[in-house]
Amino acid sequence: MNLYHVLKRSSYGSLLPPSVGHSVDAGELTEHNAFVGMVVVDDRADIRTVVREHEIPGRFVVHERELSSAAVKCAPLPSDFGIDLPAPLLVGEYASGSRYPLLPWSDGLVCSCPYKHDRPWRVLCKHELLAAIVAGGKDSIFLPVTRGLEVPHRARRFVSPAIASRHSPRIGAEPYR
Numbered sequence: 001m002n003l004y005h006v007l008k009r010s011s012y013g014s015l016l017p018p019s020v021g022h023s024v025d026a027g028e029l030t031e032h033n034a035f036v037g038m039v040v041v042d043d044r045a046d047i048r049t050v051v052r053e054h055e056i057p058g059r060f061v062v063h064e065r066e067l068s069s070a071a072v073k074c075a076p077l078p079s080d081f082g083i084d085l086p087a088p089l090l091v092g093e094y095a096s097g098s099r100y101p102l103l104p105w106s107d108g109l110v111c112s113c114p115y116k117h118d119r120p121w122r123v124l125c126k127h128e129l130l131a132a133i134v135a136g137g138k139d140s141i142f143l144p145v146t147r148g149l150e151v152p153h154r155a156r157r158f159v160s161p162a163i164a165s166r167h168s169p170r171i172g173a174e175p176y177r
């Protein structure tokens with residue numbers, strides 16, 4: 001897998017604080033980028049009705065068209081993934097200015113940005129790299145909700161439990177036999 005394009009300063013670097021040194025911890029990353037618990041609703045839905053029905057603050061209810069993925073054809077919306085709306089999801093609000101929901105798919109989350117979906121061989125985008133570092137910093141397979149509403153565990157499970165259960169930090173450090 002070629003991570004060069006993701007690791008460039010113009011890519012992953014756009015999510016980092018301006019005065020970054022050699023390493024940035026998960027706390028610093030989530031000061032500049034947020035994983036926001038939101039309810040994503042159909043574009044025809046009336047936000048005030050959703051707010052009233054669920055007794056939640058309106059600033060955490062979002063129409064699909066307001067997500068950055070709505071602006072680019074190759075970027076899927078939650079409903080494109082068969083997710084029934086309204087849906088409580090984790091929405092990444094990034095230092096680079098974009099807002100992409102993380103979509104529960106298979107047994108983990110996938111970012112909905114165009115970079116990830118434009119080419120089938122791209123296994124990771126800068127947002128997922130950030131998410132992996134944040135989850136790794138907390139030693140959890142679940143991403144934290146740094147702002148907004150609590151969302152179900154399924155909407156925060158970044159890494160498959162099956163992968164997590166088999167993972168060993170030593171893999172790759174020992175010579176192949």
Ligand SMILES: [Zn+2]
Nearest residue numbers: 111113125127
């Ligand atoms: Zn992404």
